[in-house]
Amino acid sequence: MTTLDPALKAVTDQMRIIGDADGDGRIDIEEFLAALKGIGIDRAHAQRAFEEADKDRDGALGYEEAVTAAWKALQ
Secondary structure (H helix, E strand, O other): OOOHHHHHHHHHHHHHHHOOOOOOOOOHHHHHHHHOOOOOHHHHHHHHHHHHHHHOOOOOEEEEHHHOOOOOOHH
């Protein structure tokens, strides 16, 4: 198992709390775009990060996918 950098884990945890507007434990594209807009990430960049992270193409991000999306969006 890979250990996450503590700073990245904190950002990801916070993004999930802010981003999961409907409380279902997953972040859909609209929730993701709204959360990243709030930290100054443009819509096109955020959408690309979401699409790249949504490996199973189910239209929502679980925890592992959210970690990947947060990392991509913050780079």
